[in-house]
Amino acid sequence: MSEYFLGIDVSKGYADFILLDNKKNIIEKNFQLDDTFEGHHHLYSFLSSFIANTPDAYIITAVESTGGYENNWVNLLLKLQEDLPVSVARLNPFGVSHSSKADLKRVITDKISALCIAEYLINHRSKVSFAQEDYFAPLRKQWIFIKLLVKQKVQLYNQLESLLYSVNPEVLIFCKHGNLNGFYSCLKDILLQAVFLKLLFPR
Known part of the structure; x- marks a missing residue:
């Protein structure tokens, strides 16, 4: 050969x-x-x-x-x-x-x-x-994309924290010890209520 x-x-x-x-x-x-x-x-x-x-x-x-x-x-x-x-x-x-x-x-x-x-x-x-x-190349590419989304999510959370601290320092009391899940849940409820009220009582 x-x-x-x-x-x-x-x-x-x-x-x-x-x-x-x-x-x-x-x-x-x-x-x-x-x-x-x-x-x-x-x-x-x-x-x-x-x-x-x-x-x-x-x-x-x-x-x-x-x-x-x-x-x-x-x-x-x-x-x-x-x-x-x-x-x-x-x-x-x-x-x-x-x-x-x-x-x-x-x-x-x-x-x-x-x-x-x-x-x-x-x-x-x-x-x-x-x-x-490489039969797993598409899955590997998808996994890289998912990790990128997770990284972007963390970056957006950090930007939100910085913005909230600068606008309303009182929220610090809800963010002790880095436990922000409860705070984000509360913030989500407030935003949903605001949207709901705006739909019910449009100006």
């Missing part, structure tokens, strides 16, 4: 690709695809055609972790594993950057970055961890 290395430099809305063999010879020159259905289909067609013409090929792909921009491409390649001999890895961008500096690549463009990713993959093949399909 012959290994080929596909370097993918992901940007917002598109990605640059380059394919090397294990001796760092360029097999497919740089090409760019949009992060759209058409771009994903074009990548699938390219990989399918290459593997059909090179039956013993195994394609190792890699992207840098770029804060989520790479997720669509990673998920696509994970799905393609069902039909094609491909694997995908997420690389630490600092490792790729240090490797490119060691190779004296001073001017970094998207095309050169894709080449650096492919070369890093070849040089450090044994150290690379390959991605697996």
